[in-house]
Amino acid sequence: MNFSIQTILENQKYQLIPLQQGDFESLYNVSSDPEVWKQHPNKDRYQKEVFEIFFDGAMKSGGAFKIVEKSTGQILGSSRFYDYNEKENSIFIGYTFYGTKFWGKGINPQIKKLMLDYIFQFVDTVYFHVGKDNIRSRIAMEKLGAENKGEHEIAYFGEPSRMNILYQIKKENWL
Template sequence: MKFDLQPTHLHNERIRLIPLQETDFDRLFEVGSNPKVWEQHPNPNRYKFEDFTNYFKGAIESNGALLILDSFSNETIGCSRYYDYNEKDRTILIGYTFIGIKFWGNGYNKALKKLMLDYAFQFVNKVYFHIGAFNYRSQKAIEKIGATKVDEFEVEYYGEDSKLNFVYLIQKN
């Protein structure tokens, strides 16, 4: 079985993940146009149309981006992606995640990470996460599910200046 970076069958009781399509721009921008979503991210201006358009273009070109939908209402929750898959080292990264503020603190992020990790661990032994150095909310959330900080370095996001990120790791049991 091959690691599909955009699987079509990932779902649980809370969320459903589908490959991000160009036609999803408007529904995703509606969620991402709230400045509060990005206030701790490396680019706090992603709520602006131009910055979000760049983020979205990078997501589409990555061929690993997934639209996050509510399993019950089909409402758009946000976006995440798999990237930098290394078959030889059996590693992958999960990141570029954002979730609309309506869904914060309700278990959606935990459900998302569990779903993505369970799928990834069918193919890899280590999953890494790049999290902005000042994104305390995401750092705390990833630590709650068992990730450990293992490094920090500059990450150059698609079409943006490089920013300091922390690298977190979760290993397969």
């Protein structure tokens, strides 16, 4: 891999800053609302001991970010790059969540655009795992132009496997 999956990305309003161990408490404050995880495959991540496993996986991925609103410095949520495949020249984006007070404000499309614009400088295909029952995220994927590639059972770091929909965006379709 001749590129970094953990570089600072930003637009006028938001920054994706590489996640650090010291970000745990501030990120947990965003994620401790059960509503955040209601449609996610692993619905109990609002519990501190479960979120600790999620956070540990984020740190070990080497591609996790905290999403920060530049004007306030407030942490809105998190996302990450993961599972780079050199042979396929592909990568995944996912494990994205936002605090409920940031829903419906058009933040996610801006964050995904930052991530996709950056990573398509280096890869040809980006994949996303979206929980089968996560309608809100599935709609978001379709609005981005991602193609539904069918159901797949996904093993999560330290959590049970869950059924997901695999989405794909090809570089030529993004540009």
